[in-house]
Amino acid sequence: xxxVKKGYIRPLDFKHGRIDMSHGGGGRAMAQLIxxxxxxxxxxxxxxxLNDQACFAVTTGRMVMATDAHVVSPLFFPGGDIGGLSVHxxxxxxxxxxxxxxxxxxxxxxxxxxxxxxxxRIVDSMAQASxxxxxxIITGDTKVVEQGKGDGVFITTTGVxxxxxxxxxxxxxxxxxxRIIVSGAIGDHGMAIMSQRENLRFDTEIVSDTAALHGxxxxxxxxxxxxxxxxxxxxxxxxxxxxxxxxxxxVGMMLDEAAIPVxxxxxxxxxxxxxxxxxxxxxxxLVAICAAGDADRLLEVMRAHPLGARAAVIGEVTEDPHxxxxxxxxxxxxxxxxxxxxxxxxxxx
Amino acid sequence: xxxVKKGYIRPLDFKHGRIDMSHGGGGRAMAQLIxxxxxxxxxxxxxxxLNDQACFAVTTGRMVMATDAHVVSPLFFPGGDIGGLSVHxxxxxxxxxxxxxxxxxxxxxxxxxxxxxxxxRIVDSMAQASxxxxxxIITGDTKVVEQGKGDGVFITTTGVxxxxxxxxxxxxxxxxxxRIIVSGAIGDHGMAIMSQRENLRFDTEIVSDTAALHGxxxxxxxxxxxxxxxxxxxxxxxxxxxxxxxxxxxVGMMLDEAAIPVxxxxxxxxxxxxxxxxxxxxxxxLVAICAAGDADRLLEVMRAHPLGARAAVIGEVTEDPHxxxxxxxxxxxxxxxxxxxxxxxxxxx
Numbered sequence: 088x089x090x091v092k093k094g095y096i097r098p099l100d101f102k103h104g105r106i107d108m109s110h111g112g113g114g115r116a117m118a119q120l121i122x123x124x125x126x127x128x129x130x131x132x133x134x135x136x137l138n139d140q141a142c143f144a145v146t147t148g149r150m151v152m153a154t155d156a157h158v159v160s161p162l163f164f165p166g167g168d169i170g171g172l173s174v175h176x177x178x179x180x181x182x183x184x185x186x187x188x189x190x191x192x193x194x195x196x197x198x199x200x201x202x203x204x205x206x207x208r209i210v211d212s213m214a215q216a217s218x219x220x221x222x223x224i225i226t227g228d229t230k231v232v233e234q235g236k237g238d239g240v241f242i243t244t245t246g247v248x249x250x251x252x253x254x255x256x257x258x259x260x261x262x263x264x265x266r267i268i269v270s271g272a273i274g275d276h277g278m279a280i281m282s283q284r285e286n287l288r289f290d291t292e293i294v295s296d297t298a299a300l301h302g303x304x305x306x307x308x309x310x311x312x313x314x315x316x317x318x319x320x321x322x323x324x325x326x327x328x329x330x331x332x333x334x335x336x337x338v339g340m341m342l343d344e345a346a347i348p349v350x351x352x353x354x355x356x357x358x359x360x361x362x363x364x365x366x367x368x369x370x371x372x373l374v375a376i377c378a379a380g381d382a383d384r385l386l387e388v389m390r391a392h393p394l395g396a397r398a399a400v401i402g403e404v405t406e407d408p409h410x411x412x413x414x415x416x417x418x419x420x421x422x423x424x425x426x427x428x429x430x431x432x433x434x435x436x
Numbered sequence: 437x438x439x440v441k442k443g444y445i446r447p448l449d450f451k452h453g454r455i456d457m458s459h460g461g462g463g464r465a466m467a468q469l470i471x472x473x474x475x476x477x478x479x480x481x482x483x484x485x486l487n488d489q490a491c492f493a494v495t496t497g498r499m500v501m502a503t504d505a506h507v508v509s510p511l512f513f514p515g516g517d518i519g520g521l522s523v524h525x526x527x528x529x530x531x532x533x534x535x536x537x538x539x540x541x542x543x544x545x546x547x548x549x550x551x552x553x554x555x556x557r558i559v560d561s562m563a564q565a566s567x568x569x570x571x572x573i574i575t576g577d578t579k580v581v582e583q584g585k586g587d588g589v590f591i592t593t594t595g596v597x598x599x600x601x602x603x604x605x606x607x608x609x610x611x612x613x614x615r616i617i618v619s620g621a622i623g624d625h626g627m628a629i630m631s632q633r634e635n636l637r638f639d640t641e642i643v644s645d646t647a648a649l650h651g652x653x654x655x656x657x658x659x660x661x662x663x664x665x666x667x668x669x670x671x672x673x674x675x676x677x678x679x680x681x682x683x684x685x686x687v688g689m690m691l692d693e694a695a696i697p698v699x700x701x702x703x704x705x706x707x708x709x710x711x712x713x714x715x716x717x718x719x720x721x722l723v724a725i726c727a728a729g730d731a732d733r734l735l736e737v738m739r740a741h742p743l744g745a746r747a748a749v750i751g752e753v754t755e756d757p758h759x760x761x762x763x764x765x766x767x768x769x770x771x772x773x774x775x776x777x778x779x780x781x782x783x784x785x
Contacts, residue, residue, distance in 0.1 A: 111783075113671025113717075114776030118680070137684050138607055139529040139667065140502035142599060147496045153489035154541035154594055156579045180488040192503035194592045196545070228592075230505045232783060236587035243543045243577075245503055245594035250491060258487055318488065322462025331467070335486050368462075427463030434460075434581065 099123045104203040111197070111231025124207060125227060128214040133190070133225035141225035143190060148252065153180035154245040160434040162209065162239050165279045166295035167370075169242055170212030175299045175370060176321070176436060177244040178220055182301035183317040183373065185256040185308045186248035191217065193244050194228040198237035209240060220299040222246070248301075253312050258335035260315035265404040266382035267340060268375045270303065270389055271296070271397040272348040273325055277367035277435050278356045285360065289352045298371030303394045307375065310388040316376035319369065321436055325401075326365040326424045328374055329412045339407020342414040342424065346401045366427050368435045376404060448472045453552040460546070460580025473556060474576060477563040482539070482574035490574035492539060497601065502529035503594040509783040511558065511588050514628045515644035516719075518591055519561030524648045524719060525670070525785060526593040527569055531650035532666040532722065534605040534657045535597035540566065542593050543577040547586035558589060569648040571595070597650075602661050609664035610685035614753040615731035617724040619652065619738055620645070620746040621697040622674055626716035626784050627705045634709065638701045647720030652743045656724065659737040665725035668718065670785055674750075675714040675773045677723055678761045688756020691763040691773065695750045715776050717784040725753060 099119060109116035126134060133141040157173040174191065181188040193213065197206065217224050224244075275296040282293050300319065307314060316336075320328040325347075329340050349357075349364045357364045371394060377385050382400055389395030402414075412424040448468060458465035475483060482490040506522040523540065530537040542562065546555065566573050573593075624645040631642050649668065656663060665685075669677040674696075678689050698706075698713045706713045720743060726734050731749055738744030751763075761773040 108782045109777075111671075112776060112781075113673075113676050116777065117671075118775070136606060137680075138533065140500040140533050140535070140595075140597075142498050142500045142533055142535075145494050145497060145499050148494060149491055150494050150596075151489040151491045152539060152541050152575055152594075152596060154543045154575055154592070155577045156543040156545050156592065158545055158579045158581050184487065184489050184491055186489070186491075190501060192501050192594050194503045194505040194594075196505050196507055196590050196592075226501055226503055228504045230507045230590075230783075232507050232587060232590075235584065238581060238585035241545050241579075241581075241590065243503070243505065243545075243592035243594075245501075245541050245543075245592075246489075247499075247501060247596060257485060322460075322466075327462050331486075426467070427461060428458075428465070432461075433457045434579075 099203060101203050101207050106197050106199060106201040106231055108199055108231050111229060117229065124210055128210045129224045131223040131225065133223060149250040150247055151181055151184040151186045151250060152247050153177055154243060155180060156241060156243045157436060158241050158434050159436050161283060164283050164295055165292050167297040168209055168212050170209035171216040172297050172370060172436065173242040173244045174213050174216035174220065175297050177246040178222055178299045178301055179319045181246040181248040182304040183319055184250055185254040185304060185317060186250045188222045188246050188248040188301050191222055191224045191244055191246045192226045193224050193242060196230050196232060196237055196241040198239055199231055199234045201239055251308060254308055256314055256317050258316055258332045261332050261336035261338050261376045261404045263338055263404050263406045264379055265315055265376045266379050266400050267402045268385060268398055269325065269401050270373045270395045272350045273369055273372060274349060274353045274357060274364035274367035276370040277432050278353045280435055281360060281432060282356055287356060291352050293352050293356060296369055296371035298394055300371065300373055300394060303392045306388050306392050307385060311377055311381045311385045313381065314375055314377050317373055319373050321368050321370060323427050324366040324368055325374060327427055330426045333410040333412055337410060339405040339410055340402055340412045341405050342402035344414050344417050346399055348397050348399055365424060368432065370436065448552060450552050450556050455546050455548060455550040455552065455580055457548055457580050460578060466578065473559055477559045478573045480572040480574065482572060498599040499596055500530055500533040500535045500599060501596050502526055503592060504529060505590060505592045506785060507590050507783050508785050510632060513632050513644055514641050516646040517558055517561050519558035520565040521646050521719060521785060522591040522593045523562050523565035524646050526595040527571055527648045527650055528668045530595040530597040531653040532668055533599055534603040534653060534666060535599045537571045537595050537597040537650050540571055540573045540593055540595050541575045542573050542591060545579050545581060545586055545590040547588055548580055548583045550588055600657060603657055605663055605666050607665055607681045607684035610681050610687050610725045610753045612687055612753050612755040613728055614664055614725045615728050615749050616689060616751045617734060617747055617749050618674065619722045619744045621699045622718055622721060623698060623702045623706060623713035623716035625719040626781050627702045629784055630709060630781060631705055636705060640701050642701050642705060645718055645720035647743055649720065649722055649743060652741045655737050655741050656734060660726055660730045660734045662730065663724055663726050666722055668722050670717050670719060672776050673715040673717055674723060676776055679775045682759040682761055686759060688754040688759055689751055689761045690754050691751035693763050693766045695748055697746050697748055714773060717781065719785065
């Protein structure tokens, strides 16, 4: 690093400095930003290859690849920020195939004038999330756009992982009679963002559930290798995720409203804002669908894991030529849980 | 597809329609955009898995991963657009490890109000580039940001590829005495963008060289498996790429100005705008560094390929504790080809 920095006039000012167009220009300023910020935060043997791509070893089998652009606003929110979120989000997409996430790539689109201090805070949060999850960020890219042509920073992360033998998890495997499980209380992430945007105050602050779920998934897959479906209900919430799966598998679903865990302050905030927690984004929860006979065993291992302590069966898969997701309400009625048709919570992730 | 569309009110209007926030919301509108635009254009067996990640088979060996955000402005330029560019750019980053690119992921950040007709044109261009290169786009993501918080569309593509046995290509392998080769005339992409921005008119239009180089690389690696370094000189041009390699390998370089191929209209435009073609971006050229004894054989196979017809040796690697890139000028002098210190051509890719 010392050799690299010889040519720089002075180190980056992470207290008062700002991103300018030269940081995306491919020249000395960009090299300095990469050295003093990204390489230092994400340091690992693959990134140190310093090529435009990173090389890693693989063994025969099946791999998965997932990508997610993160445009969450605000960038910092109760319980997290865009940095950690962008690591968790893609790790989770990889893990939802039952796969073990191996490596991440990260690409940044930064708005000119963005404070270096904020960028460093975000990058440090990514580095911490990546280290805690033991999934290194092995390659990346940085672009800068003019002020007013972006919004602080957008981060796209892409992940690859390896699928254990015998595991075949996919949306179209939901079958009538299967049980539908959620790993915990729903709506926390979306309402953490919304309560900050709307400046709501509660006795207990609503905190995003942003978390990497691959450890939980590993425990689940080891206990029940024949899990049919896993998916993380992010944008559009549990309702949208279940509609996607119903459509993909050609089935219906019947939920039990009373069984769906929702934290009281989330329920209160939703009521205040006129939102339904079923449509609110989660960033540290998953939906699992498995054969009825596997449900008890799966619930048991989920509840033994800190990220699945409040796991619950919330319904079952049905035969339905219309692929409707329905719900038995707390008052004994039934209603259709339709697709979200408009945009409820823009830029939630 | 027909079953999927049943719930939609009417098909997307690709003539007059525009992106709105609901297209990024995770609900029905987003599902419609994915069905009617992305799935249709990119159709392949992996994408049809319709999960949040795509699964593929691998065999033991070494893989590479590369990611690139594309923020080029304007989105459409002589010889290409952001769509094709985003496919070529990442294929090239994967290929520069000597790897065979296998799969791509694509993530979109779209500005509210962006015309659907333009989005379709861009997506079609990506689909065509992907099909011509035989590298499928197997997974993706779409986000929408409010008007004034983006700039049309940004596309991040991430690629994975497999490295043939016996191939070990990396920037730090440049050795004193090695020959430096470029695959053709330099500066075309950057000057195509600049001449459109500056509204310059020439007798012959300057056209971007955007192209996927993996076919050329395969031929090169088969002929000379011991190529030391490959890199595509994009942002910052050949000058920046060579400085990066010199720093990485701890060597110097001596270029021969007279040997560097530059198209006459590019040279003229550079002179007019006060730019040096050595610093101007390329999107369909590569720099190769190999042992002196391999240079003739490598040049021969490069020139036999349409994308390497004007390949030329432009200099050699030297011992230099300062890692300077120098050039013998056409007038018999010498000058240092330094890192670009500011930003010459913002948003060139």
